[in-house]
Amino acid sequence: MGLDVYSGCLVRYYSRNWLTSVQRWGMENGMDVQVVLANEQETAPVEDIITGVTEWKNAILDGLGDNIAPGQLWNEDNDTTPYYTEKPDWCAYEALQLFFAAKYLGQKVPETVPKDFNVFDHPLYKRFMQTKQSSYSLFECEWWLPLHEKIMFPARLPTGHERMFSTVGLLYSELKEINAIDWKADKQTIRSWFNTEGYPDDAYVRNGKVEMQQIHTEYDTVSLAKFAFSIFWQAVEHARKNGTMIILDY
Numbered sequence: 001m002g003l004d005v006y007s008g009c010l011v012r013y014y015s016r017n018w019l020t021s022v023q024r025w026g027m028e029n030g031m032d033v034q035v036v037l038a039n040e041q042e043t044a045p046v047e048d049i050i051t052g053v054t055e056w057k058n059a060i061l062d063g064l065g066d067n068i069a070p071g072q073l074w075n076e077d078n079d080t081t082p083y084y085t086e087k088p089d090w091c092a093y094e095a096l097q098l099f100f101a102a103k104y105l106g107q108k109v110p111e112t113v114p115k116d117f118n119v120f121d122h123p124l125y126k127r128f129m130q131t132k133q134s135s136y137s138l139f140e141c142e143w144w145l146p147l148h149e150k151i152m153f154p155a156r157l158p159t160g161h162e163r164m165f166s167t168v169g170l171l172y173s174e175l176k177e178i179n180a181i182d183w184k185a186d187k188q189t190i191r192s193w194f195n196t197e198g199y200p201d202d203a204y205v206r207n208g209k210v211e212m213q214q215i216h217t218e219y220d221t222v223s224l225a226k227f228a229f230s231i232f233w234q235a236v237e238h239a240r241k242n243g244t245m246i247i248l249d250y
Contacts, residue, residue, distance in 0.1 A: 003090045004249040007235040008083025009076050010057075013247060014049045014158070017078055020249070021087040046078050056158040060145070060165075067149065073243030074146045084238035085249075088228040092198065094119035095224035096178075096232075097139060101128035103181045109225075112218045136174055137166035138232075144168050144246040146239055168239045168246060175233055183226075190233050198227030 004020045012018055044052075053076055061068070075081040088096075095113050101124045102109040110124075119125045129139070137144065137152055141164050150170040157163055179185055185193075200216050235246050 001250045002087060003093055004085055004087045005231050005235050006083065006085045006245075006247045006249045007238045007242075008085070008244050009078070009081050010053045010158070010245050010247075011046070011049050011076050011078045012081070012083055013245070013249075014043070014053065015046050015078055016043055018083050018085065020085060050076070050078070052158050060155060063155070064147075064151075064153075067151065068147055069149070072147055075243040081242050081244060082238075083244070084235055086194065086231045086234070088231045089199075090250075091115065091117050091219060092224040092228035092231075095219070095221050096228040098122060098125060099221060099225035100136075100138070100178050100181070101125050103178075104128055104132065110221050113221050113224065115217045115219065117219075137170050138174050140164050141166040142248040144171050144239070146243045146245060168236055171232070171246065172236045172240065175229065175236060178229065187233075190230055193226040193230035194234070197223040197230070199224070 002022070006013060006018070008018060057074065057076060091113060094117055097119050098113065099109050101122075105124060105128055107124060110122075135152055141152060143157070143163055144166050145168065147167040148169040149167055150173055152164060152166045152170065154162060155165050179190070199219060201213065238244065239246050
């Protein structure tokens with residue numbers, strides 16, 4: 001399963017009224033792309049989704065109570081508020097986690113990661129998880145609410161599944177910490193990493209057909225980390241501007 005970062009309304013997300021970056025690429029290149037989700041569910045009528053999401057949102061806000069400031073922007077519609085989505089995939093996401101873990105511990109960042117990389121097995125990741133002084137949502141959460149407060153808490157999704165939640169405010173703080181620990185890049189540079197860093201090309205499109213070239217089995221760790229960082233940074237910018245969720249979709 002691939003990994004996409006989605007920033008948009010939850011109603012739009014559940015109604016599947018959005019395209020992943022791969023679907024968008026397929027449309028632009030005249031190719032049909034089928035998306036298979038880890039927890040595929042039949043899409044309910046939009047009216048039912050709106051009702052369910054509204055009730056869930058109100059329950060979350062009521063549960064948080066005085067822990068959050070009132071009146072914060074949190075949009076929930078199906079086709080008005082724009083959305084942002086891009087695909088770091090698991091390897092880049094975990095390369096970002098490994099990069100921060102190494103820097104946090106004062107260790108050298110591994111130069112490369114393999115294509116089938118699993119960060120949970122890496123000694124630096126294990127040591128980081130054992131010694132870190134605070135919790136990081138980038139390591140422990142898949143859902144971030146459009147709230148300024150820097151908090152994490154367990155709750156149930158609208159579907160009833162238990163998850164650890166955080167906020168866009170905390171994720172934004174963590175991204176600034178990661179940037180400050182080494183790169184100290186400005187916003188324009190961070191946004192540019194989406195185009196200048198990341199995975200090397202294994203294939204190209206010619207006359208509407210995908211043609212393979214060199215198959216890469218090792219990736220540059222820092223380049224992947226910057227690529228994923230850029231995607232998360234832009235998702236946070238979008239969420240802060242539009243009052244939307246951030247969700248890891250796979």
